[in-house]
Every structure is written in C-alpha cells, then in structure tokens.
Amino acid sequence: xxxxxxxxxxxxxxxxxxxxxxxxxxxxxxxxxxxxxxxxxxxxxxxxxxxxxxxxxxxxxxxxxxxxxxxxxxxxxxxxxxxxxxxxxxxxxxxxxxxxxxxxxxxxxxxxxxxxxxxxxxxxxxxxxxxxxxxxxxxxxxxxxxxxxxxxxxxxxxxxxxxxxxxxxxxxxxxxxxxxxxxxxxxxxxxxxxxxxxxxxxxxxxxxxxxxxxxxxxxxxxxxxxxxxxxxxxxxxxxxxxxxxxxxxxxxxxxxxxxxxxxxxxxxxxxxxxxxxxxxxxxxxxxxxxxxxxxxxxxxxxxxxxxxxxxxxxxxxxxxxxxxxxxxxxxxxxxxxxxxxxxxxxxxxxxxxxxxxxxxxxxxxxxxxxxxxxxxxxxxxxxxxxxxxxxxxxxxxxxxxxxxxxxxxxxxxxxxxxxxxxxxxxxxxxxxxxxxxxxxxxxxxxxxxxxxxxxxxxxxxxxxxxxxxxxxxxxxxxxxxxxxxxxxxxxxxxxxxxxxxxxxxxxxxxxxxxxxxxxxxxxxxxxxxxxxxxxxxxxxxxxxxxxxxxxxxxxxxxxxxxxxxxxxxxxxxxx
Amino acid sequence: xxxxxxxxxxxxxxxxxxxxxxxxxxxxxxxxxxxxxxxxxxxxxxxxxxxxxxxxxxxxxxxxxxxxxxxxxxxxxxxxxxxxxxxxxxxxxxxxxxxxxxxxxxxxxxxxxxxxxxxxxxxxxxxxxxxxxxxxxxxxxxxxxxxxxxxxxxxxxxxxxxxxxxxxxxxxxxxxxxxxx
Numbered sequence: 001x002x003x004x005x006x007x008x009x010x011x012x013x014x015x016x017x018x019x020x021x022x023x024x025x026x027x028x029x030x031x032x033x034x035x036x037x038x039x040x041x042x043x044x045x046x047x048x049x050x051x052x053x054x055x056x057x058x059x060x061x062x063x064x065x066x067x068x069x070x071x072x073x074x075x076x077x078x079x080x081x082x083x084x085x086x087x088x089x090x091x092x093x094x095x096x097x098x099x100x101x102x103x104x105x106x107x108x109x110x111x112x113x114x115x116x117x118x119x120x121x122x123x124x125x126x127x128x129x130x131x132x133x134x135x136x137x138x139x140x141x142x143x144x145x146x147x148x149x150x151x152x153x154x155x156x157x158x159x160x161x162x163x164x165x166x167x168x169x170x171x172x173x174x175x176x177x178x179x180x181x182x183x184x185x186x187x188x189x190x191x192x193x194x195x196x197x198x199x200x201x202x203x204x205x206x207x208x209x210x211x212x213x214x215x216x217x218x219x220x221x222x223x224x225x226x227x228x229x230x231x232x233x234x235x236x237x238x239x240x241x242x243x244x245x246x247x248x249x250x251x252x253x254x255x256x257x258x259x260x261x262x263x264x265x266x267x268x269x270x271x272x273x274x275x276x277x278x279x280x281x282x283x284x285x286x287x288x289x290x291x292x293x294x295x296x297x298x299x300x301x302x303x304x305x306x307x308x309x310x311x312x313x314x315x316x317x318x319x320x321x322x323x324x325x326x327x328x329x330x331x332x333x334x335x336x337x338x339x340x341x342x343x344x345x346x347x348x349x350x351x352x353x354x355x356x357x358x359x360x361x362x363x364x365x366x367x368x369x370x371x372x373x374x375x376x377x378x379x380x381x382x383x384x385x386x387x388x389x390x391x392x393x394x395x396x397x398x399x400x401x402x403x404x405x406x407x408x409x410x411x412x413x414x415x416x417x418x419x420x421x422x423x424x425x426x427x428x429x430x431x432x433x434x435x436x437x438x439x440x441x442x443x444x445x446x447x448x449x450x451x452x453x454x455x456x457x458x459x460x461x462x463x464x465x466x467x468x469x470x471x472x473x474x475x476x477x478x479x480x481x482x483x484x485x486x487x488x489x490x491x492x493x494x495x496x497x498x499x500x501x502x503x504x505x506x507x508x509x510x511x512x513x514x515x516x517x518x519x520x521x522x523x524x525x526x527x528x529x530x531x532x533x534x535x536x537x538x539x540x541x542x543x544x545x546x547x548x549x550x551x552x553x554x555x556x557x558x559x560x561x562x563x564x565x566x567x568x569x570x571x572x573x574x575x
Numbered sequence: 576x577x578x579x580x581x582x583x584x585x586x587x588x589x590x591x592x593x594x595x596x597x598x599x600x601x602x603x604x605x606x607x608x609x610x611x612x613x614x615x616x617x618x619x620x621x622x623x624x625x626x627x628x629x630x631x632x633x634x635x636x637x638x639x640x641x642x643x644x645x646x647x648x649x650x651x652x653x654x655x656x657x658x659x660x661x662x663x664x665x666x667x668x669x670x671x672x673x674x675x676x677x678x679x680x681x682x683x684x685x686x687x688x689x690x691x692x693x694x695x696x697x698x699x700x701x702x703x704x705x706x707x708x709x710x711x712x713x714x715x716x717x718x719x720x721x722x723x724x725x726x727x728x729x730x731x732x733x734x735x736x737x738x739x740x741x742x743x744x745x746x747x748x749x750x751x752x753x754x755x756x
C-alpha cells in the first residue's frame with residue numbers, strides 16, 4: 001500500500017518526507033507547530049524535555065490496519081523517525097494532556113520574573129506556557145532557588161530559570177568540542193555549571209545564549225539594554241571576517257543593540273563567532289568621522305561635501321596633468337558595488353590608474369570546530385584567520401575593470417607608491433578604509449607623504465589627518481551591498497541604520513564624484529542636476545551588464561531568505 | 576440594519592395656537608429662563624455652578640459636586656517606594672511599551688541590591704506629552720507607577736516638565752498621605 005514518496009499524516013494532513021527524517025523534522029519543515037525545547041537541528045537528539053511527545057498510529061505490516069504505535073505510549077517526535085503511513089496527532093487529548101503536564105512541571109521551580117528577564121518576548125517557555133500551559137499554578141510549596149553564575153567573558157547563567165534542556169551542554173561537546181559546560185546534581189537540584197576554574201571562553205561561546213530557549217543563559221553585553229520587542233531586525237553579513245557568516249542586526253532608534261546568527265546551512269549553519277557577535281561596536285565608536293575635512297596650512301580643517309569634492313577632483317586631475325598616475329587603494333572592507341564605483345571614479349580621471357586592494361588583516365590561522373574535524377564535515381564550523389569580509393570581491397571587481405593580474409595587493413601597492421625607492425609615478429591616491437580598528441602602517445603613511453591623498457574612512461586615524469581631503473564614510477550597517485566570502489560565495493546585505501550624521505556610504509561618495517567629474521569638476525555648474533543615488537541592487541545589475549566577468553553579480557548572489565510569515569499569537573475571539 | 580417598525584414613534588407636533596404663532600410672547604418666554612439664571616447666578620447666586628478656584632478646590636468637594644475620587648483620579652504620576660524606601664520599579668519597560676503618548680523613558684541597569692535584578696537608572700516622564708490615560712498604572716506588574724490626585728503641575732520650561740526619578744519619588748513622599756498605595 002505504500003506510495004512512491006513516503007508520507008505521514010500529521011494532524012490529518014498528509015506530508016511527504018525523505019527517509020531518515022524524524023516526525024518533528026517533518027512537522028517543522030511543513031510548518032506544523034510542535035512544541036520543542038531540547039531539540040535543535042544542529043545538535044544531537046536527547047528527547048529530554050518531553051514536550052514534543054505525540055500520539056502515533058502506524059500500519060500493521062501484515063494487515064495494513066492502523067494500530068497504536070509502541071502500544072499506545074506517547075512517542076517523542078524529535079527522536080522517532082517517520083515511517084510510511086504513520087498517523088501522528090499532536091493535538092489529541094492525550095498529547096495535549098502531556099503538553100499541559102510538562103509545562104506545569106517545568107514551571108514548578110521557574111521563577112515568575114518575566115518582567116526583569118531579558119529573554120521575555122523571545123522565550124519559548126513564555127510562548128508555550130501561553131499556548132499549551134494552564135493559566136494558574138497549583139504549586140503551593142517553596143520554589144527551589146538557585147544561584148546566578150558568571151560562566152565566562154560573555155555568558156551569565158541564571159540557574160533557577162533553567163529547564164535542563166541541555167542544548168548548551170551539547171553545543172560545547174558537539175560543536176565546539178571544548179566541553180566546558182556540564183550538568184551537575186540530580187532531580188530538582190540539577191543545574192548547569194562549568195568545571196571549577198575553566199570558564200566558557202571559547203570562540204563560539206556566545207551561541208549558547210541563542211540556544212537557550214529560556215532566560216537562563218544571558219548575554220552580559222546585552223543585559224538589561226533593551227526589551228526584545230523594541231528591536232527591529234535586518235539581515236546582514238559578517239562585516240569583519242572572511243567567513244561571510246549570515247547575521248541579523250538587531251537595532252532600535254538608530255543604534256545596534258546586538259547581533260544574532262542567521263541560519264544558513266551553506267555558510268555558518270546556526271552559529272557565529274563571538275568576534276562577529278560583538279564586533280559591531282565600531283559602528284558607534286566615538287572616533288567616527290562626521291564631516292569632510294581639507295588640509296589647510298598643514299592641518300585638517302572641517303569642510304563640507306561640495307567643497308571637498310571639488311578640491312578632490314581638482315587635485316586628482318592636477319596629478320594627471322603633471323604627468324603622474326592616480327592610484328586607488330580599495331579596502332577589503334567595502335562592498336563590491338562600492339569598489340566598482342570608486343574604480344570608475346579614478347579611471348574616469350586616469351585611464352591607466354593603479355588599482356590595488358587594501359591590506360587584508362590576518363590573525364592567527366584558520367581553525368575548525370570541533371577540533372580535529374575535517375572542513376567538509378557537515379557539522380564542522382570554520383573560523384577564518386582572514387579578518388576582512390570582501391578581499392576576493394573587491395579584487396574580482398577591480399580585475400574586471402583593469403584586466404586579470406593588473407590589480408596590486410597591498411605590498412605591490414606600497415612598492416608602486418615608492419616604498420624603498422622613494423620615487424614613484426603615482427602622484428595622487430584615493431584611499432579607503434572602513435576597518436573596525438586602526439589599520440594604517442608606518443610604511444603606508446611614508447608612501448602617502450608628498451602625494452595628493454583623498455581618504456575615505458569611517459574612523460579617525462593618522463592617514464585621515466595626513467590626507468589633503470578626508471571624506472566620512474558609512475559602515476556596513478548603514479548601507480547595502482555584497483561581500484564575497486573566503487569560499488567565493490557572494491552574499492548581499494541590507495541597510496539597517498541611517499548613515500551616521502554627516503557621513504555617506506562610499507558608493508554614494510563615488511556617485512557624487514562621478515557626477516562632479518561629468519559636470520566639469522565645478523560644483524556650481526553641477527547644481528542643476530543631481531548625482532545618482534547609491535542602490536546596491538541597481539549597481540549589481542549594471543556591473544553584470546557592463547562586464548561579462550561580473551555576470552555572477554546578476555546570477556549567483558545569495559540574498560537573505562524571505563522572512564517567514566508571522567503568525568498571530570492570539571486566536572481570534574468571537575465576541 | 577433597518578430599524579424595526581415597532582421601534583419607530585411618530586411625533587406629530589400639535590399646530591401652534593394664535594398666541595404662539597404671534598412669535599414674540601414665546602421669544603420672551605424663552606429669554607425668561609436665560610434671564611432668571613443670569614440674575615440668580617450673578618456673583619455667588621444660588622444657581623451658580625462656578626467653582627472659586629484656587630480658593631475652592633476639587634479635592635475638598637464631594638464627588639457628586641465635581642470633587643475628586645482619589646482612588647481613580649488620574650493626575651500627575653508618582654514612583655512608589657518599597658518598605659525600605661527604595662524605588663519599587665524593576666525597569667521591566669511595560670509602561671513605555673503600553674504608553675500611547677510615548678512619554679516614558681527608562682534606562683535599566685543592574686540593581687545595586689542583592690534581592691533585586693534590575694532597577695531604573697533613569698526614569699523620566701514627559702508630563703507635557705502625557706495624556707493621563709493611566710495605562711502605565713494598569714501595566715505595572717509591581718505597582719510602582721501610580722497616578723495621584725495632583726493636577727496643578729506647572730513649570731517655566733518644557734525641560735522642567737520632564738519629571739525625573741527623584742522628582743517622581745518626591746511626589747510619592749508628598750502624596751502618600753493623601754493617597755495610600
């Protein structure tokens with residue numbers, strides 16, 4: 001009686017599945033809500049929370065008649081593999097009675113401190129208590145009080161909120177392989193803890209906070225900062241390492257409050273490193289540049305965009321008229337689209353401009369978690385030593401313009417600028433930064449001396465002070481674009497915040513400069529027309545249309561998955 | 576939906592008699608009521624409805640005569656103190672969440688006390704934006720924010736009308752006798 005593709009029936013609807021899937025996986029994929037605490041796609045199955053138990057009937061292999069599976073006992077749907085013809089009920093009286101009982105049991109010792117708990121609003125215990133629990137507690141006795149523990153640099157544990165799903169313990173054992181966390185004690189004295197003297201400080205420690213379905217593991221950095229229902233989320237891409245991890249930027253009123261991993265099975269799975277999680281701080285740094293500056297009597301003086309643009313274009317042109325070359329140092333921190341536009345700016349002024357990719361910071365060596373796993377292991381998580389999100393993308397774009405092999409790396413750029421020899425054909429350079437911390441080297445500063453320098457950067461630094469013109473740029477959160485990660489995957493990100501006051505995205509600065517060049521370099525004459533507005537999607541299609549080698553920007557860009565439709569959390573009540 | 580016929584009453588005014596149709600007598604009859612009230616309410620006359628504010632105040636009047644019912648009057652806010660004199664608020668942000676005028680601004684921090692997790696480092700209510708709807712009072716899980724019977728709040732600048740935590744706690748000290756928690 002089995003059909004070609006096996007199916008199971010969940011709550012009266014037939015769902016096809018691939019062999020090996022568990023009932024819960026089929027239900028999750030089909031969008032049928034089954035309550036679950038301890039189950040996580042990225043971790044092993046322990047079936048310990050017992051709230052996903054459901055009633056299962058399976059066909060008798062001899063007669064084909066439906067019979068209660070396992071003698072009619074409730075079955076943990078996270079552990080039971082689906083088999084053809086099964087009939088599953090998650091809303092039968094028996095299953096509902098279990099859900100109610102489990103909720104009551106979990107809430108026995110759970111403190112009623114939702115008002116001060118950072119998890120409330122995104123807490124599974126809250127949601128399921130509302131949907132599956134009972135309205136009142138029958139528990140009369142004293143609740144067990146457990147201590148608040150400091151587990152590591154980023155993680156705080158409120159033991160009495162824990163429901164012992166052991167997701168965090170399994171994470172440190174299976175994903176990081178470091179095994180810092182353990183379960184201590186038994187029964188109602190059971191608690192999560194670290195081994196004495198060994199805090200949880202591995203590179204992925206922040207993920208246990210996301211894994212915790214309740215408010216037991218909390219982020220020290222985010223503690224008491226915002227209630228989660230105020231946060232808006234924008235899909236983005238890891239802006240400081242080459243891994244291209246998919247992230248959510250959680251922000252409110254123009255300020256980032258935290259970064260969470262965005263699930264992408266092909267890149268970062270469900271995790272991100274702590275470096276990415278807490279690496280957004282430079283966006284709100286006190287050193288952000290907020291106004292263009294031009295050099296007067298050897299010192300930078302605050303200016304405005306029209307005047308700065310005029311001086312920049314005039315200075316770059318003069319360098320060419322004097323018989324010199326113009327160079328572009330495109331930082332690996334900027335988006336592909338912006339590198340394309342900036343390269344067009346310098347090539348508009350100097351057809352044979354020197355194009356170079358900025359310094360690519362490397363910290364340590366690549367690491368794979370769990371230690372000893374091979375990179376191809378589907379469970380392995382790789383931390384890249386290369387700390388720039390877009391070195392490959394910038395190079396790809398510049399090479400499409402200048403020809404393969406014509407794009408210099410940072411060392412070659414320094415030599416072209418006259419490092420060592422002291423003489424160079426380059427008379428002017430456009431330098432972009434956007435690094436999260438100080439990045440200039442003494443050699444670079446030495447090479448920049450004596451040339452006309454336009455610096456486009458987000459944070460103040462010696463090269464900004466030394467530049468003839470400095471233009472304030474926008475960080476990754478304030479613009480859209482694409483990054484190409486270490487594995488050659490091009491992924492787009494969206495703008496989360498409005499640009500820092502006074503700053504503009506590099507792409508917009510490039511458009512403004514192109515417009516000014518087209519208008520003869522005089523802002524007054526350019527007044528009647530307006531420069532184009534930077535929009536990453538437009539430029540991607542333009543890049544693909546103008547250069548055959550950039551066709552990937554039309555065909556192979558990974559976009560954020562469309563958001564699942566939000567379900568109303570209250571049923572409609574007939575009045 | 577149409578109104579059922581049995582609920583419709585036709586009112587046919589009786590035709591005017593000769594005196595009524597003379598117009599002027601009816602006019603003076605109508606003015607009579609106006610003039611009677613004018614003369615009897617003059618000054619502090621018997622039909623006067625004017626309250627002599629600020630000599631006479633609403634809190635001193637019975638509710639039937641326009642006085643304040645202290646238990647549900649919605650005046651300026653106060654932040655209640657607990658038994659130890661600390662601010663009761665736990666900075667759960669329920670009031671700024673529910674506030675339709677968005678006039679409450681709270682900054683939370685870790686509480687300096689052992690028995691509490693969280694407390695408001697900063698608690699500000701913009702009394703000029705506030706519409707005194709009382710939703711904050713409804714939302715508060717710890718009875719920390721309450722509306723008092725004080726209604727005559729004044730200030731010389733907008734900034735002065737943004738009440739901070741100290742001021743709101745001070746209002747508690749001033750009004751706790753009048754309106755117990």
